[in-house]
Amino acid sequence: MSEKVLMKGNEALAEAAVIAGCRHYFAYPITPQNEIPAYMSRRMPEVGGTFLQAESELAAISMVLGAAAGGVRAMTSSSSPGISLKQEGISYIAGSELPCVLVNIMRGGPGLGAIAGAQGDYFQATRGGGNGDYRTIVLAPGSAQELADFTIEAFDLADEYRMPVMILADGYIGQMSEPVVLPKPSGKSFEKPWALTGAKGRKKNIICSMKLIPDTALEEHNLRLQEKYDLITEKVHRADTYMIDDADWLVVAYGTSARIARKAVDRLRGEGIKAGLFRPLTLWPFPEKELYEAGSKVQKILTVEMSLGQMVEDVKLTMNGEVEVDFHGRAGGAVPALDDIIERINGYERENHTHVQAS
Amino acid sequence: MYKRPESLSDVRTHYCAGCGHGIIHKLIAEVLDELELREKTIVIAPVGCSVLIYNYLEVDGLEAAHGRAPAVATGIKRARPEMLVISYQGDGDLLAIGTGETVHAANRGEDISVIFVNNAIYGMTGGQLAPTTLVGQKTLTSPAGRNSADVGFPIRACEMLDTLEAPAYIERTSVHNPGAIRKTKKAIFKALKYQKEGRGYSFVEILSMCPTNWGVQPPEAADWVKSDMVPWYPLKKFRDRPADEDADKEKAS
Amino acid sequence: MNRGIPIIDKERCKGCGLCIVNCPKDILAKTSDVNDQGAYYTVCTDESLCIACGACALMCPDAAIEINKLVEAV
Numbered sequence: 001m002s003e004k005v006l007m008k009g010n011e012a013l014a015e016a017a018v019i020a021g022c023r024h025y026f027a028y029p030i031t032p033q034n035e036i037p038a039y040m041s042r043r044m045p046e047v048g049g050t051f052l053q054a055e056s057e058l059a060a061i062s063m064v065l066g067a068a069a070g071g072v073r074a075m076t077s078s079s080s081p082g083i084s085l086k087q088e089g090i091s092y093i094a095g096s097e098l099p100c101v102l103v104n105i106m107r108g109g110p111g112l113g114a115i116a117g118a119q120g121d122y123f124q125a126t127r128g129g130g131n132g133d134y135r136t137i138v139l140a141p142g143s144a145q146e147l148a149d150f151t152i153e154a155f156d157l158a159d160e161y162r163m164p165v166m167i168l169a170d171g172y173i174g175q176m177s178e179p180v181v182l183p184k185p186s187g188k189s190f191e192k193p194w195a196l197t198g199a200k201g202r203k204k205n206i207i208c209s210m211k212l213i214p215d216t217a218l219e220e221h222n223l224r225l226q227e228k229y230d231l232i233t234e235k236v237h238r239a240d241t242y243m244i245d246d247a248d249w250l251v252v253a254y255g256t257s258a259r260i261a262r263k264a265v266d267r268l269r270g271e272g273i274k275a276g277l278f279r280p281l282t283l284w285p286f287p288e289k290e291l292y293e294a295g296s297k298v299q300k301i302l303t304v305e306m307s308l309g310q311m312v313e314d315v316k317l318t319m320n321g322e323v324e325v326d327f328h329g330r331a332g333g334a335v336p337a338l339d340d341i342i343e344r345i346n347g348y349e350r351e352n353h354t355h356v357q358a359s
Numbered sequence: 360m361y362k363r364p365e366s367l368s369d370v371r372t373h374y375c376a377g378c379g380h381g382i383i384h385k386l387i388a389e390v391l392d393e394l395e396l397r398e399k400t401i402v403i404a405p406v407g408c409s410v411l412i413y414n415y416l417e418v419d420g421l422e423a424a425h426g427r428a429p430a431v432a433t434g435i436k437r438a439r440p441e442m443l444v445i446s447y448q449g450d451g452d453l454l455a456i457g458t459g460e461t462v463h464a465a466n467r468g469e470d471i472s473v474i475f476v477n478n479a480i481y482g483m484t485g486g487q488l489a490p491t492t493l494v495g496q497k498t499l500t501s502p503a504g505r506n507s508a509d510v511g512f513p514i515r516a517c518e519m520l521d522t523l524e525a526p527a528y529i530e531r532t533s534v535h536n537p538g539a540i541r542k543t544k545k546a547i548f549k550a551l552k553y554q555k556e557g558r559g560y561s562f563v564e565i566l567s568m569c570p571t572n573w574g575v576q577p578p579e580a581a582d583w584v585k586s587d588m589v590p591w592y593p594l595k596k597f598r599d600r601p602a603d604e605d606a607d608k609e610k611a612s
Numbered sequence: 613m614n615r616g617i618p619i620i621d622k623e624r625c626k627g628c629g630l631c632i633v634n635c636p637k638d639i640l641a642k643t644s645d646v647n648d649q650g651a652y653y654t655v656c657t658d659e660s661l662c663i664a665c666g667a668c669a670l671m672c673p674d675a676a677i678e679i680n681k682l683v684e685a686v
Contacts, residue, residue: 024438050437054430055463062427062460066403066434069421070442074434092424196419196435198442200398206413208404208422360616360681361669374673376651377628381673388675537634537667570628577628 004179009144009169010035012180013103014043016151017075019185022101023049024074026063028056028082031115032171033105036077057082061089061102068098069207071195073155077103079171080121081112084129090164091130095209097194097225099158101151102136102166105174108333116333117171119255122310125168126284133222135229137165137236138283140254144178150281152183159190161232168283170306172256172335232285239287240279243269244294247276248352249345252291252315253304254280257336261304264341275345283311288318295319300348304336305329364388366397368415377577379567380409382534383476386544387445388416390551400443401435403428407449408482426457429464432471443554446473450489451481454514461516465560468525472550472561475516478569479588486572490514493591498572513591517564521597527559529597533566535584539594549599558601566592616664617680618656624676625653631668631677637661640668 007015014036017025025044027037037053044051050067054060060076067074078086083104093100104125108118123129125138137157139150147169154165196205211217243265244250253261258279268275278294280287295301295315301323303312312327319325328344330336367388374381391397400418404410406425413420423431423446432446446464453461453475464471480498481487487500491513495504505513517531528550532543543565550561566588568580575583618640620631625647631654632640639661642652656662662679669677 024434026434052433052437052467055459058427059430059433059460059463062424062430063434063437065423065427066421066431066436067438068434069431070401070435070438072438074438088424089427092422096422196401196421196442197439198399198401199417199419204413204417204419206420208413208420210410210422212411360664361666361677361679363675363678367675371624371649372674376626376673377630378673381675382671385673385675537665537670540670577630578633581630581633 002181004181006177007144007180008035008175008177009147010105010174011039012144012148013151013167014039016148016183017101017155018043018047019183020073020152020155021185022073022075022155023047024067024072025049025076026052026054026060026074027076027078028054028060030079030082032107032117032175033077033079033103035174036103057085058089061086064100065089065093065096065098068093068100069096069196071192071197073159075101075103077105079105079107080109083121083124087130090136091132091134092209093164094130094134094136095132096207097162098207099162100164101154101158102164104166104168106168106170108331114333115171117173117175117256117306118331118333119170119257119306120310120331121168122283122305122307125166126286134225135284137161137163137232139165139167140281140283141167141169141173142255142258142279143173144176144180147173148180149183152186156186156188157236161228163228170255236282237285237287237289238281239290240281241294242277242279244276244278246274247297248274248299249348250276250278250295250298250301251304251341252278252280252301252311254283254311255306257304257306260336260338261341264338264345267338267342268345273345273349286314286318291315291318295323298323299352301325302341302344303327304341306335307331364392366391366417368417370414372415373411374408375571377568377570377580378408379478379534379565379569380476382540383474383543383565383567384412384415386540386547387474389544390548391418393548394551394555396443396551396555399441400445403432403444403446405448405452407452409447409449409476410483412447426452426455427460428452428457429460429469429471429473433464433467433469436469436471440470443551444471445551446471447476448473449476449482450478450491454490454516462520462523465520465526465562466523468527468560470554470557470559472554473563474547474550475562475564476567477516477564477592478567479513480569480572482569482572493587515592517562517595517597520562525560526562526598527600528553528561530599531564531566531592531594531597533584533589533594535566535568535581553601556601616662616682617659618662618668619678619680620654620656621676622647622653623649624674625651626674627651627653628673629654630671630673634667634671636665636667637663
């Protein structure tokens with residue numbers, strides 16, 4: 001019988017990491033994710049794991065790199081400005097093909113910003129942030145339960161594809177307390193013959209991102225990485241949909257924006273307006289197929305974000321000009337208002353009627 | 360009576376003629392052979408001329424971002440405590456961009472061995488000013504010589520780390536002549552042996568030659584280490600706690 | 613008293629000269645010949661004078677020098 005426990009999103013994520021077999025966690029304090037290192041500082045020793053508060057986010061990501069090179073499951077968490085600091089390390093981890101889980105509990109930016117939740121790091125998460133041609137799988141949980149469930153999956157994806165996997169949630173989701181059924185371990189395990197375990201009885205293993213010799217080595221390496229990313233693009237995308245089958249208007253949102261949008265859809269439906277919600281669960285790879293299918297059937301799409309327009313670009317790319325894509329966003333920790341979303345869609349309805357009447 | 364060490368890879372290095380890295384890699388390889396540590400060793404490569412050290416030692420190798428080697432070493436040592444982890448770094452890596460990681464790994468007393476190759480200049484990138492460049496020393500970015508009024512004085516890493524409580528063993532040696540090299544080998548031997556015995560954090564700073572960027576022939580470069588570097592960077596054993604503990608135990612028994 | 617023979621791998625030698633200036637018997641010198649890398653490699657000019665002190669092998673950054681110790685005549 002699954003027990004529901006009231007947990008803060010951040011803590012649900014931390015416990016899920018422990019369940020997934022993570023025994024090496026390195027981080028630096030930053031609001032609004034401080035519950036994660038606090039939880040881990042207590043929990044890791046209980047399970048014989050390592051908790052280390054690093055001297056900076058820079059150091060923490062390099063510690064993750066080191067631990068991952070040793071073949072263990074390693075994780076770090078931070079928030080927006082701290083994630084900026086980690087970009088160099090993430091690029092190295094991606095280039096070295098090491099698995100790890102990164103958590104960004106987003107806050108308003110740019111720069112030091114503020115401490116309330118935001119969704120301003122979508123570009124940073126999905127477009128790299130660090131140098132070079134690499135990608136990071138990005139999962140977008142929308143509740144404490146999903147923070148836990150997606151963490152289990154994140155470790156498996158990281159090990160399976162040998163790359164960094166980021167859990168991207170806004171500060172509100174990390175901070176809210178909700179009922180959570182703690183997930184079970186997935187049961188998956190992955191061989192790591194490439195790990196640094198000492199050159200005994202085998203050739204030495206070298207883990208590096210610099211490929212100098214021969215001249216073509218780096219390009220070949222990048223092409224191989226790209227093959228991997230193509231495979232992931234095919235297999236890993238996911239989305240959640242709500243009332244899209246007969247929808248005239250589609251709202252696309254993730255995280256806290258999606259929770260509000262879903263409420264808006266309910267209210268609109270109550271007034272006879274056919275709205276639907278499309279919620280990407282993977283931001284990279286972006287669920288293009290699913291969105292295109294859902295979006296092609298509607299008259300207009302509204303992307304709602306706690307930013308001034310980042311995911312909307314992927315929505316536009318996906319729809320390829322075939323359906324109009326509108327945007328509503330708030331910045332700096334402000335949360336989109338339910339009424340604003342409803343009013344925007346009402347506006348579409350009015351436009352529609354005007355057209356119909358005119359013709 | 361003297362043979363090439365087995366832990367040294369049978370390849371030609373890219374190092375310049377007379378570069379101190381070659382000597383130090385050789386000493387590390389000899390010690391790995393003598394302590395039979397080759398199969399348990401992981402070397403963390405820095406960014407700098409020795410970025411390819413993993414091609415020159417027959418051990419598992421791991422690249423770190425510039426300056427982050429002590430943090431990477433921390434991560435892998437915590438993950439694989441039975442391994443022998445060596446963080447091998449140059450001036451920029453250890454004392455410029457990596458100062459934070461250097462100090463904190465030492466302060467935590469991580470069970471790693473840090474080998475610091477100090478040649479008072481940035482070699483790989485063409486000979487720029489380093490935190491260790493001497494006052495008046497001309498480099499690519501201090502063409503008129505290091506001006507202390509502008510950029511301060513060379514940093515003494517051993518002395519700085521010696522203010523911390525946790526480190527077990529700190530020594531500065533050099534490789535400018537055979538006697539100095541023998542002392543360096545002893546220091547490296549200690550550092551690795553102490554890690555093998557789980558006795559804490561070791562730091563060995565080695566004054567080294569960079570003939571190319573100093574603009575002199577290798578023998579002159581070796582002379583300059585002795586005449587100019589040693590006066591500012593005294594060759595000295597700053598602390599050797601494991602030896603002290605062993606001595607105390609001897610006395611007690 | 614010939615105690616040893618320095619064996620210098622001419623292809624590994626980069627001609628840095630550190631062994632030359634540290635040899636107490638002054639029996640190492642650069643040749644005017646070049647190896648495959650284009651370096652003027654070092655050779656031992658008089659093996660009979662080698663005292664097997666090991667200085668050259670210690671100095672060599674390329675581990676290009678091995679020393680064979682000779683068994684002393686009884």
